[in-house]
Amino acid sequence: DSEALVQAFDYVRQHQVPIHSLLIVRNGYVVLDASFYPFRDGQVHDGASMTKSITSTLIGIALGRHKIGSLQQPVLSLFPERNGRNRDQRKDRMTIEDLLTMTSGLDCHSDHAEITPREMMQSQDWVQFMLDLPMAAEPGAKFEYCSGGMHLLSGIISQATGSSALEFARRELFQPLGIEDAIWPASPQGVSHGWGDLHLQPRDMAKVGYLWLNQGR
Numbered sequence: 001d002s003e004a005l006v007q008a009f010d011y012v013r014q015h016q017v018p019i020h021s022l023l024i025v026r027n028g029y030v031v032l033d034a035s036f037y038p039f040r041d042g043q044v045h046d047g048a049s050m051t052k053s054i055t056s057t058l059i060g061i062a063l064g065r066h067k068i069g070s071l072q073q074p075v076l077s078l079f080p081e082r083n084g085r086n087r088d089q090r091k092d093r094m095t096i097e098d099l100l101t102m103t104s105g106l107d108c109h110s111d112h113a114e115i116t117p118r119e120m121m122q123s124q125d126w127v128q129f130m131l132d133l134p135m136a137a138e139p140g141a142k143f144e145y146c147s148g149g150m151h152l153l154s155g156i157i158s159q160a161t162g163s164s165a166l167e168f169a170r171r172e173l174f175q176p177l178g179i180e181d182a183i184w185p186a187s188p189q190g191v192s193h194g195w196g197d198l199h200l201q202p203r204d205m206a207k208v209g210y211l212w213l214n215q216g217r
Helices: 002-015 050-064 089-093 096-100 111-121 126-132 147-161 165-177 202-213
Strands: 021-026 029-035
Touching: 002 021, 021 202, 029 202, 050 096, 050 147, 050 165, 050 202, 096 147, 111 126, 111 147, 126 147, 147 165, 165 202
Parallel strands: none
Antiparallel strands: 021 029
């Protein structure tokens, strides 16, 4: 309904909604694609925590490519060269699936403006920081929003594929979808930020969304 879409534009102007762009895909067709000043067509935007879903998708692709054996694989087994602190039997049982479902059991906190990832980013080695965290619960038992756990997943992608999540995404996800313009910062160790900061154009975000909507096709 074009009249309803016009009303949406009027609302944005009248209420000064700080929107970058508005794109609607319906039945496989782009029916609306608009940018709002000072943003313009062709500009990449920070997808924020949408990045977590990209990271999870890349784990699935790595699993399908047999780079990862199973989602039940213990996380610590993927980092045999790292000797982490606060290791116990619960941490030994923590799996890739526990990280994907944010039920790792790690002492990770999302309160106080996500204090754990801020502390992680102040550390010398971000993956090691997360592996060194003590356990607060049995893996799989308790949900706790944990951006640092998503960075661990990005580290697993690097470990399993020999390339960063960005390089792996370009080869296995972005290129097949015709996505050429992507910015994804990495840690000092070269591990892509698994939790956020992936910048894509809105149409490319829509391509990924449409891929998920259609069960990976």
